[in-house]
Amino acid sequence: MGISLPVAALAGCTAVLLLQPVTAAAVTDPAPQRRTSAGGGSVTSLPLTAGRALAPRTTKPFELLGVGWDDPARSLAGGSVRVRTRDAGTHVWSGWHELEADGEDGPDHPGGGATAPLWTGPSDGVAVQVTPGPAGLPAGLRLELVDPGHGAAPATTRTLPAESPDGHQAPRPAIVTRAGWGADESLRDPELGYTGPVRVVFVHHTVTATEYACSDAPRVIRAIYQYHVQSNGWRDIGYNFLVDRCGTVYEGRAGGAELPVHGAHTLGFNTDSAGVAALGTFVTDTPPPPVPDGLARLAAWKLGLAGQAAAGRTQLVSSSDGSRYPKGTTATFEAVSGHRDAFNTECPGATLYPLLPAIRTQAALLQSGARWPAPTAR
Template identity: 55%
Template sequence: MWPHRVLLGAAVLPLTLLTLRDAPVRLVLPVPAAPAHERPRGGVPQPAIVSRAAWHADEGMVREPAVYTGAVRAVFIHHTGESNDYDCADVPRMLQAVEEAHIKGNGWDDIGYNFLVDRCGTIYEGRAGGIGRSVRGAHTTGFNADSVGIAVLGNYGRGTKVPPVLIGALAKVAAWKLRPGADPRGKVRLVSTNDASRYPKGTAATLHVIAGHRDVYQTNCPGEALYAQLPAIRAATAALRERLTGTADAETPR
């Protein structure tokens, strides 16, 4: 998450003070979505996702090629921490600011999150490397391996309303990206790779398959309101996988 409010345009660079330190290494709406042909073994289709090309990511700014990891065993939910009163038509500019903050401000190779979701429920490609591939992000200190990080644009602290369309969008990404055999309502055992997390390097942690950033890092991210909706996100993800494949863990379609 970011501890400062975002101002669109040139005033966005204060967003560089993120609490994520485990890095590997002109739009006209409606926008074209990334190709939807990618489908994991379990049969959950890719949702509509606005590509990096569509939101005009600066690929020349990216420092290193993507690094790949194993199949997604866990999903970490974040919020970015800025104001919620943005116009969704301005999101591409906000994403460009995030990219610049992460690369030039934090010194990372690329934007940290794998995906971002706006308050209107639109899903955006974050870190480069292939939407349908298991790209290692820089979103959750100590637990970037075999996981995916999804950030919600905005501040979802105590008393904030979480739009149902936002919960639905998070569920779509989670249902699609989680490996077959992962129950969205279940637990997973992951080993920390960074002493800066809540779990020292080498420590095994038993976590929710769909967890909040605060579960593994000293932060209030993804905010009290969004964190309180994690059970609803897990349930929506499981229901979507059950509807599409006949089972919440999406082993094989029936």
């Protein structure tokens, strides 16, 4: 999810960096605040007291970062945020990455704003540059550094098994539960929210590293979860589901994978929809074949629960002027749409978005009862 700010061509792709030496200044972090979670995870906030920059410095270990602010009346529209990080293993500094801004509506986002998170891998140093937009800088600007911790060990008992159709139009894919990826349930809002039957599945990419071991996907998801809740102040992780590069489907927001849980993923259109995010940045990197396969299987099942044809279209009413459609406008969407269809963003990326027609076709075949080849092996 991301809006407003330009997207760096290498955003999230930490394996492809233009490196040059940088010396971390002997700077004391300005009044850092550290919030911990079960499993050893933490979020450290560093106020950007200078307003526009944070000199290179040594930090607590982290694997994901973002920039947030407190002022709900302002955003960084027209401006930019750039970060560079130091690898904890090699001690080499990355090139600059430009962050996307996030924007969500409803009770999840009562005020303030934040950039989309950037997965950096194990890091222990950071530098930040902020360029204000026409409206200037919002108040309470801060850098958020997330350590996902070790979480709970995934187990077969923590996966919803694949299930044959039972009155639905497509089988349920195997889904790793929140317990399976190690969600700390004490972080989220205990209240659960639901919407009407899911008639649109919005596809996203997480703007995180693309080349990762699938065994590390739970760490990435935990970090995104902590960022959405502890940094952004959302009720829970924004996405309803996530799919890793091996095609594994993960339960996102709590409330029941089979139920129409109200998410926070597509500004203006979180009602009667579900958001599924592919783990990675698909701007120049091509999604591995298991990614669209996993997206199709999930969409076919989820849409089938409401009797929505995956190859069909439906209408949703915008709830926000910040979307592509003014509040109150009725918009028509493909049943499987991209985030960019509803919002001014590049998401789900220039290489994943063109695959949506094929994903719709595959999902429709699954709904018709056709057998589809098994997902590519890990």
